[in-house]
Amino acid sequence: MYIIFKFNIRKQSVRATQTAGIPKERVEEISPTEWYDKWWAANLATDPVGASRKPPVLRSPNGAMKDFGGFWAVGKPTYDPAAIRAPTMLVVGEWDALTPPAMAQEIFKRLSGVKQRRLVLLSEGSHSIGTEKNRMHLIREIQNFLEEPTQ
Missing domain, CATH: 3.40.50.1820 (Alpha/Beta hydrolase fold, catalytic domain)
Structure with missing residues (x-):
């Protein structure tokens, strides 16, 4: 199966998404930056192509986002x-x-x-x-x- 990687997500963008909803003054307590950095490194280690980009990115298959945009976002659950x-x-x-x-x-x-x-x-x-x-x-x-x- 061939997977098209449409989404290339940079470190700061992922961090913002991962901490969305956490009260700003509690982000470091709930989701320490050190833990996030380790998580980011572990993910990059699984994808040498994304890791080699400048800056490095997490690549995400577009299927889930396609389903979201084409179905869920318009009220048609899958x-x-x-x-x-x-x-x-x-x-x-x-x-x-x-x-x-x-x-x-x-x-x-x-x-x-x-x-x-x-x-x-x-x-x-x-x-x-x-x-x-x-x-x-x-x-x-x-x-x-x-x-x-x-x-």
């Missing part, structure tokens, strides 16, 4: 939550500016075919909570959900 039958957990950070809690609540309401469903709102977390101070809250919630017996 799936129907009511058609989902598997146990489902939605997790969102309270400061998620990209997919805010209200979006998760709306999807949760539409999971009408799921017997075992859960909506988890994590305090002091953004869309990038997996790389933030409170990431262990996310990891524990996921682990607990996966270890529960299905009904």
